[in-house]
Amino acid sequence: MHSFTEENYLKTIYYLAARQEGEVTTNSLAEMTATKAASVSDMLRKLAEKQLIHYKKYQGVRLTAEGERLALKVIRRHRIWEVFLAEKLGFGWDEVHEMAEELEHIRSEELVEKLDAFLGYPQFDPHGDPIPSPAGQMPAVEYSKLSEVGVGTEVQVMGVLEHSPEFLQHLDKTGLNLGCRVRVQDINTFDKSVSVQINQEKTLFVSNEVARNLLVN
Amino acid sequence: MHSFTEENYLKTIYYLAARQEGEVTTNSLAEMTATKAASVSDMLRKLAEKQLIHYKKYQGVRLTAEGERLALKVIRRHRIWEVFLAEKLGFGWDEVHEMAEELEHIRSEELVEKLDAFLGYPQFDPHGDPIPSPAGQMPAVEYSKLSEVGVGTEVQVMGVLEHSPEFLQHLDKTGLNLGCRVRVQDINTFDKSVSVQINQEKTLFVSNEVARNLLVN
DNA sequence: ATAAAAATTTAGGGCAGTCTAAAAATTTTT
DNA sequence: AAAAATTTTTAGACTGCCCTAAATTTTTAT
Numbered sequence: 001m002h003s004f005t006e007e008n009y010l011k012t013i014y015y016l017a018a019r020q021e022g023e024v025t026t027n028s029l030a031e032m033t034a035t036k037a038a039s040v041s042d043m044l045r046k047l048a049e050k051q052l053i054h055y056k057k058y059q060g061v062r063l064t065a066e067g068e069r070l071a072l073k074v075i076r077r078h079r080i081w082e083v084f085l086a087e088k089l090g091f092g093w094d095e096v097h098e099m100a101e102e103l104e105h106i107r108s109e110e111l112v113e114k115l116d117a118f119l120g121y122p123q124f125d126p127h128g129d130p131i132p133s134p135a136g137q138m139p140a141v142e143y144s145k146l147s148e149v150g151v152g153t154e155v156q157v158m159g160v161l162e163h164s165p166e167f168l169q170h171l172d173k174t175g176l177n178l179g180c181r182v183r184v185q186d187i188n189t190f191d192k193s194v195s196v197q198i199n200q201e202k203t204l205f206v207s208n209e210v211a212r213n214l215l216v217n
Numbered sequence: 218m219h220s221f222t223e224e225n226y227l228k229t230i231y232y233l234a235a236r237q238e239g240e241v242t243t244n245s246l247a248e249m250t251a252t253k254a255a256s257v258s259d260m261l262r263k264l265a266e267k268q269l270i271h272y273k274k275y276q277g278v279r280l281t282a283e284g285e286r287l288a289l290k291v292i293r294r295h296r297i298w299e300v301f302l303a304e305k306l307g308f309g310w311d312e313v314h315e316m317a318e319e320l321e322h323i324r325s326e327e328l329v330e331k332l333d334a335f336l337g338y339p340q341f342d343p344h345g346d347p348i349p350s351p352a353g354q355m356p357a358v359e360y361s362k363l364s365e366v367g368v369g370t371e372v373q374v375m376g377v378l379e380h381s382p383e384f385l386q387h388l389d390k391t392g393l394n395l396g397c398r399v400r401v402q403d404i405n406t407f408d409k410s411v412s413v414q415i416n417q418e419k420t421l422f423v424s425n426e427v428a429r430n431l432l433v434n
Numbered sequence: 435a436t437a438a439a440a441a442t443t444t445a446g447g448g449c450a451g452t453c454t455a456a457a458a459a460t461t462t463t464t
Numbered sequence: 465a466a467a468a469a470t471t472t473t474t475a476g477a478c479t480g481c482c483c484t485a486a487a488t489t490t491t492t493a494t
Contacts, residue, residue: 042480
């Protein structure tokens with residue numbers, strides 16, 4: 001068995017590797033896990049001993065096959081619990097992450113599988129992120145950012161790149177929910193903000209900052 | 218906030234105090250928490266400093282009002298999660314305890330209250346144990362043990378005193394489920410075993426060991 | 435190409451919770 | 465009521481994970 005802390009490091013390495021090119025650095029891990037670089041170094045040595053990461057001193061870090069399997073297991077649990085919290089208990093998509101951070105470490109394999117069945121085998125969590133398979137495969141999804149869509153096209157909001165409660169609450173307030181249809185009417189050449197029509201109704205101005213963090217297809 | 222370990226000690230002190238007369242001893246706590254007496258002594262000092270227990274060296278231990286409130290909160294969470302696991306996910310009453318031991322430490326107050334509502338505000342967990350109120354009150358229940366019921370009376374199985382998977386699986390096998398009606402036909406004077414009729418159908422022989430651990434009304 | 439800056443690791447230590455061994459207090463036995 | 469047995473506490477140490485400060489390596493700038 002692995003500790004909560006080890007699971008969190010593996011998960012964080014996975015996320016950072018998916019987001020950046022190349023190896024994951026000690027400093028970026030320290031920032032993400034809200035610890036100091038010295039503590040990260042300690043843990044990396046330990047994870048390398050357990051063969052969960054490839055690690056050469058000063059060279060950054062990469063998950064081994066086994067490490068990635070474990071990371072995806074944790075991410076699967078996290079996202080399934082998020083679906084439960086949102087769909088069954090009525091929590092908002094801005095509230096579920098923090099609780100899922102704890103629930104993802106509950107150890108029973110059978111629990112998460114029964115929960116998955118109870119929820120009807122959901123494909124995506126409340127933020128539109130895909131749920132890894134029980135075997136530990138991350139489904140491929142190819143969405144664009146709203147900031148990259150051309151004028152005139154109509155797309156559907158499929159996910160978010162930024163998961164902070166503040167951002168999600170902002171989307172709630174403006175009505176940019178998952179699944180809503182968005183037609184790009186105009187792109188401001190100066191600040192790259194976008195003017196969009198939502199669900200064939202009202203028009204909305206979306207900053208580039210927001211548009212960059214909205215995934216659409 | 219309190220650590221998992223502290224919560225577990227408080228819960229265990231509550232259970233031992235409810236079961237025994239007088240103060241709870243260091244040794245009984247060591248046995249229940251699967252640690253050594255020396256470790257218990259350490260923790261008792263710490264809990265006493267935090268005013269969660271009354272503690273005089275060598276004299277055993279008792280929960281303060283605040284300590285009991287916390288213990289009942291943990292027990293409430295445990296039992297609500299057990300209901301979820303049994304009712305919604307289909308786990309057997311012999312399987313739910315272990316998972317609930319982890320789930321009971323999830324910190325969100327709102328989570329357990331929403332879960333409670335989702336489950337329809339259950340009064341009892343899958344073993345018939347009452348669920349403490351959100352305010353931290355343990356409902357009073359007055360059941361008898363099957364071993365104390367007179368010949369001829371018909372009673373209903375309301376709970377168990379022994380919670381081990383082995384005992385619960387034995388009950389499953391013999392059909393002595395929660396809620397089933399039991400008429401005492403005969404009590405063997407030698408070994409105090411009981412012959413009972415279940416649900417007006419088949420007759421069953423129940424050892425005193427089992428009868429002592431069955432709560433009925 | 436070398437000096438300065440930045441990133442990373444090592445050294446040494448802290449805290450929570452556990453342990454064993456030994457000391458102290460309480461309870462039981464005679 | 466003293467001796468023996470039992471229970472409990474203290475002392476000292478270990479592990480996991482974190483820290484600060486110092487040393488080392490890599491990267492960047494000149």
